Amino acid sequence: MIPGVPLLGKIGKKDFIKMVDDASRAYEREHKSLEIHMIDEVMDLFAYSERTLSRPGGNLLLSGKTGCGRKQATQLITHLLNMEFFSPSMSRDYSMKEFKRDLK
Numbered sequence: 188m189i190p191g192v193p194l195l196g197k198i199g200k201k202d203f204i205k206m207v208d209d210a211s212r213a214y215e216r217e218h219k220s221l222e223i224h225m226i227d228e229v230m231d232l233f234a235y236s237e238r239t240l241s242r243p244g245g246n247l248l249l250s251g252k253t254g255c256g257r258k259q260a261t262q263l264i265t266h267l268l269n270m271e272f273f274s275p276s277m278s279r280d281y282s283m284k285e286f287k288r289d290l291k
Contacts, residue, residue: 200230203230207230223259223260223263232256232260233263237267241268249261258274
């Protein structure tokens with residue numbers, strides 16, 4: 188238990204989907220349109236990302252094939268948690284030196 192942080196309880200799948208859908212609508216009004224399909228894998232990503240990022244010092248490094256919804260899901264979660272989202276712009280010449288600079 189972390190001092191000053193309330194314990195979170197379980198919520199049902201329908202309530203979780205409604206919460207994410209409401210947050211998505213609010214994000215779209217303030218920023219840009221999201222094309223997120225509420226399938227089980229994306230909902231798992233939301234839950235995992237929120238659980239990880241809401242901890243003190245929490246951070247994520249996501250990699251994989253494009254088009255899975257990782258970036259948009261994480262943008263939405265960081266918005267809900269009032270955090271800054273950063274995505275390095277990769278190119279063919281992107282090296283470990285640039286990666287370390289981007290992490291700073």
